[in-house]
Amino acid sequence: MSDAGQQNAFVLERTPFGKLILTNAQGERFAGVLPVRAFPILAPDEGISLISTEGHEVAWVERLSDLPASYHSLIEDELAHREFMPVLVRIVDVSSFSTPCTWTVETDRGRTAFVLRGDEDIRRIGTGRSLLVADAHGIHYLVPDQKALDAHSRRILDRFL
Numbered sequence: 001m002s003d004a005g006q007q008n009a010f011v012l013e014r015t016p017f018g019k020l021i022l023t024n025a026q027g028e029r030f031a032g033v034l035p036v037r038a039f040p041i042l043a044p045d046e047g048i049s050l051i052s053t054e055g056h057e058v059a060w061v062e063r064l065s066d067l068p069a070s071y072h073s074l075i076e077d078e079l080a081h082r083e084f085m086p087v088l089v090r091i092v093d094v095s096s097f098s099t100p101c102t103w104t105v106e107t108d109r110g111r112t113a114f115v116l117r118g119d120e121d122i123r124r125i126g127t128g129r130s131l132l133v134a135d136a137h138g139i140h141y142l143v144p145d146q147k148a149l150d151a152h153s154r155r156i157l158d159r160f161l
Contacts, residue, residue: 009024009025009059010022010023010024010025010050010058010059011023012033012050012070012071012074012075013074014074015031019031019032020032020033020034020035020050020074020078021033022050022058022059024058024059028058030050030052030053030058031053032052032053033050033051033052033053033058033059034050034051034078034082035048035049035050035051035061035075035078035079035082036048036049036050036051037079037083040083040085041085041125041126041130041132041142042125042126045063045064045065046062046063046064047060047061047062048060048061048064048075049061050075061075064076084139085139085140085141085142086107086108086109086112086139086141086142087107087108087141087142087143087144088105088106088107088133088141088142088143089105089106089107089108089149090105090106090149090150090152090153091103091104091105091149091152091153091156091157092104092105092106092111094116094156097159097160099116099117099118099119099160100115100116100117100118100136101115101116102114102115102116103115103116103133103135105141107141114135114136114137114139114141115135115136116133116135116136116160117136119160119161121133121134121135122134122157122160122161129145129146129147130142130143130144130145130146131143131146131157143157
């Protein structure tokens with residue numbers, strides 16, 4: 001779909017109560033739509049599905065940059081409220097090299113501690129230099145490039161990989 005066609009495919013607005021309303025080209029209104037990224041880590045600004053409260057896709061956004069700035073801002077704001085994936089920047093300490101164990105880490109949002117249930121909760125993504133670390137509560141911590149971590153953090157990660 002062309003940029004102009006995509007911009008006119010729907011109207012997006014926020015209600016005074018904070019819900020997104022999408023009106024499609026046929027005039028159908030969908031209150032409470034939620035944006036969902038198709039590729040949240042590898043291509044966060046490409047492939048955004050707008051989902052109705054019934055769980056059906058009501059619109060597809062190929063690239064956020066194709067949208068008018070106001071729509072782009074509405075979608076980004078909604079995603080920021082729904083998505084939580086801190087970036088792990090340093091591993092301070094681990095309680096044990098066998099699992100389950102408690103990790104104390106520095107993230108882009110501050111210091112925290114979490115329980116790693118098993119080695120399988122550390123997954124390589126993309127080209128293999130990026131990692132996702134899942135804690136016992138299902139929170140995912142992103143390591144964009146494990147080679148960019150300090151030597152201490154890399155040594156700890158190597159024991160688990």
